[in-house]
Amino acid sequence: MLKSSLSSPLRAANADESAPAAAGTFAWPAWLKEPLLHFLVVGAVVFAVDHYLVGRADDPHVIVMGTDVDAEATALFKASRGRLPNDDELAALRRVWLDNEVLYREGLALQVDRGDAAIRERVIFKALSVIDASVKLPQVEDKTLRAWFESHRVKYDEPLRYDFQEAVLAGDTSEAAVRAFVEALNAGTPGDAKAGLRVFKGRPHSNLVDSYGPEFARAFEASPPGEWRALPSRDGLRVMRVEAVIPAKPGVFEILRGVVQQDWTDATLAEQRSAAVRELAKKYSVKTSAPAR
16 A cells, blocks of 8 residues: 665664564455454545446446446555555455445435435445444453464564665666675775665564565575675665674563454454445345456
């Protein structure tokens, strides 16, 4: 649905991180996992157009998922993320649209659209509110929370992090010039007159990959602290120096118990909402057409 460039000689750069999705039998993309937003915000943002006239057939129990759905989803996904969705992402977007269409029609059947004519999101919200009223959160024990914690450790463990600097060479940026500049820096020659200096704190491996590419991350992590190196990135050679390596820190369940319980609660309620909507969807016949790619 995501880096800072500093031109002054010395300026701190803030990290922009996102945790990887947890593994499971079926993993929603991370950007679709926010519990209550699953049906509301994602549905409103990704499918803001009113599909009522397009998607509704004469039979109110027939849902037509036409090529316009894929086209709209693909266009908005590309606009926000800079690329086309892959097959799994497009399938997830279709599921969100279908969930919202089911909720919309259930809302119309319950006549919750009175006073909100043609406002799709409000009808969906009211229908979801009816479902929420029947959702009951089961009792949870420490054993269950600990199992959740262990299966989602990637979210709670502090990863290995790096403090580093980048010297951005002005003028000639050919490979020969960059390598000569690195030699001069390592020899103790001040580089302030030729380059701007960027300072980064607490960057994890994932951020290095996102910012510079996997090849850079591998070369960077093999670099000894305190030494300037010319490292290959997706945008060419980068002049970098590792300042410090901050060891990984495992999360402690006893400290994070409250956070873990809230995450478990959100995920459990989201699963129950999804199951309830899937059950309602059995009342409808869904027809699809070839995806527009």
